[in-house]
Amino acid sequence: xxxxxxxxxxxxxxxxxxxxxxxxxxxxxxxxxxxxxxxxxxxxxxxxxxxxxxxxxxxxxxxxxxxxxxxxxxxxxxxxxxxxxxxxxxxxxxxxxxxxxxxxxxxxxxxxxxxxxxxxxxxxxxxxxxxxxxxxxxxxxxxxxxxxxxxxxxxxxxxxxxxxxxxxxxxxxxxxxxxxxxxxxxxxxxxxxxxxxxxxxxxxxxxxxxxxxxxxxxxxxxxxxxxxxxxxxxxxxxxxxxxxxxxxxxxxxxxxxxxxxxxxxxxxxxxxxxxxxxxxxxxxxxxxxxxxxxxxxxxxxxxxxxxxxxxxxxxxxxxxxxxxxxxxxxxxxxxxxxxxxxxxxxxxxxxxxxxxxxxxxxxxxxxxxxxxxxxxxxxxxxxxxxxxxxxxxxxxxxxxxx
Numbered sequence: 533x534x535x536x537x538x539x540x541x542x543x544x545x546x547x548x549x550x551x552x553x554x555x556x557x558x559x560x561x562x563x564x565x566x567x568x569x570x571x572x573x574x575x576x577x578x579x580x581x582x583x584x585x586x587x588x589x590x591x592x593x594x595x596x597x598x599x600x601x602x603x604x605x606x607x608x609x610x611x612x613x614x615x616x617x618x619x620x621x622x623x624x625x626x627x628x629x630x631x632x633x634x635x636x637x638x639x640x641x642x643x644x645x646x647x648x649x650x651x652x653x654x655x656x657x658x659x660x661x662x663x664x665x666x667x668x669x670x671x672x673x674x675x676x677x678x679x680x681x682x683x684x685x686x687x688x689x690x691x692x693x694x695x696x697x698x699x700x701x702x703x704x705x706x707x708x709x710x711x712x713x714x715x716x717x718x719x720x721x722x723x724x725x726x727x728x729x730x731x732x733x734x735x736x737x738x739x740x741x742x743x744x745x746x747x748x749x750x751x752x753x754x755x756x757x758x759x760x761x762x763x764x765x766x767x768x769x770x771x772x773x774x775x776x777x778x779x780x781x782x783x784x785x786x787x788x789x790x791x792x793x794x795x796x797x798x799x800x801x802x803x804x805x806x807x808x809x810x811x812x813x814x815x816x817x818x819x820x821x822x823x824x825x826x827x828x829x830x831x832x833x834x835x836x837x838x839x840x841x842x843x844x845x846x847x848x849x850x851x852x853x854x855x856x857x858x859x860x861x862x863x864x865x866x867x868x869x870x871x872x873x874x875x876x877x878x879x880x881x882x883x884x885x886x887x888x889x890x891x892x893x894x895x896x897x898x899x900x901x902x903x904x905x906x907x908x909x910x911x912x913x914x915x916x917x918x919x920x921x922x923x924x925x926x927x928x929x930x931x932x933x934x
Contacts, residue, residue, distance in 0.1 A: 534580035535559050536931070539570045540589035541905050544913060545892045546878040548833060550871045552910050553892075557582075558589070560898035562931045567894060587902035587925055590874075590917070591890050593850040594651035594881035595644070596673075597738070597790045597811045599841030600661045603640050604631035609843055611819045614744035615757035621843065622765070628843075629658065637664050640848065645669060647849040647922075650899045650929040653738060653788060653838075653885050655713050659696045662710075666703035669929050671899070673885045675713035675738040676700060678728045679720045682766055690727050697731060707930075709735065716740040717778035718750050718758060718771060725781050736786045736886045742775070742799070743791035744822050751775045775799055782808070788884050790838065792830075793822045800829065809834050809884035814857045815847075816840035824860060832872050836881040850877050854918045870915035898931040 538560070543553040557570040559577055566573060570582070602609075605628055610620040641664065644652070651671040654661060657679075665672045676697045680689035701710045714725050714737060729737070742748060749756030754770040762768040779802050782789075786807035793812075802808055812825045812835065827835060837857060839848045847853070854873050861869050882890030889897040901924035906916040927934040 534578045535561055535565060536581045536583065537570060537573050537577075537579050538583040538585070538589065540902065541586050542588055542907060543567075543892050544588060544590040544874075544917070546591045546875050547891050547893070548875065548879070550875060550914065552913060558892065558898075558900075560931050562898060563888075564892065564894055564896050564898050567892070585902060586905050588905055588907065588913075588917070589892065590901050590903060591878040591882075591892055591896075592650040592899040592901050592927060592929065593648045593877050594653075594671075594836075594885065594887065594890060595649050595838055595848070595850050596651075596653040596788055596809075596836055596881045596884045597655065597813060597838030597840060598652055598848055599655050599843060600637065600640065600665075601632060601656065601658060602628050602841050602843035603636050604628050605842050611844070612821050613746075613757070614820045614822065615746045615761055617820050617844065618761060629660070632660055634664060637661055641665070641668050641670070644848060645927055645929070645934045647851055648901050648924045648927055649850055650927065650934070651882055651885065651887055651889055653736075655738065655841075656700075659700050662700045662703050666705060666708040668707075669932070669934050670707065671885075671887055671889065671897075671929070672708045673711055673736060673887075674700060674703075674708065675711050677713040677715055678724055679715035680724055681719060681721050681762070681768060681772060683721065686721060686723055690724055693724075693728065694731065711735045711737065713738040714781070716743070716747070717773065717775050718747050722773050722777060722781075725778075729781065729785070736788060736884075737782065738788040738790065739778075739782065741778075741789045741792055742794040743817070744820060745794055748794040786886060791817065791822070791825075793817055793825050803830060803834055809836055809880070811836040811838045811881070811884060813838045813840040813845075813853070814860055815853060816844040818860075819844050824862075827861060827872075828863075832876070833880060834884075835876060836884050837873065837876045838881070850881075851918070851921065851923075853877075858915070858918050867911050867915050870912075870918050874914040874917060899929050901928070902926040
């Protein structure tokens, strides 16, 4: 079988050691078959095409946390406070969703790919984006979101969720996985969590967790700004479960937790267990009034980065998030910070979704980018990519150029 080979100026592997390879070519079809000198590859394999380029080759980006249903938002929602933002979401939700159409979805999907993202974890509350995502050139993990705190609405909330989940299952293919998201500890009844997780047992699940101080106060003492919110909308004046009870549901599950800005030491223990990842969304957190996550408190192999949606961001491009995070993150060694961020956006993010992607290694999916050669020295390569690359020159997803 003939294969394709590509010989770039250098390869940024994006493994935990931030390995950089020179004078190496990769042999690929949908997956990376071999990494060796071009001479050796030509001796060992029959090639259909050899691509030589001065560009740098690196893994494509994965965005493990994005909401697409509010793509129409520009200046509709209120920022600066999480609960004020939540009120504005409730007020404007129907209007924003009604503005979502196939053209807007298609435009944003194509734009994400053009900026180097080939894998996403999409949080879906209505399933409006499912069909189009299933036909895209991206790897998509669709997280059907369930929420609801009212005891008397448990059956109707679950029945609607189950119908949506089962409907979206018909779109499943090798690039599209239909999964479940449990909204957050403050917005769902424990009986709903239990029933939802029974629908599938072996896939990745997602959950928002400790995004704001408002959530922290509500979960700890049923106080703060969320108290008024729950009284206004649900006539509830006390939270219905502890954060520990919430986390117990995920002990044996591969879970993508999102935000974590106000997580406490006891809750952090869950990230010492297998297949638990935390995805931080720094720009969204800033807009909604949350403090910056103390990244040094987490295992870097389990800490990823996402964009959230345009409901709380101005961009869904990972490279924009990386630029912001590089300037925001505290620490003197900016080159080391840049390496950790780039590995998060590729390797860790892909692994958080259970994808065989995110590094340039044998048997990984051949999803990679060719970017301008900004190489100066090895120690500064990650920083230079984040600072100076806006769009890749070419994007490959599973061996196919997009």
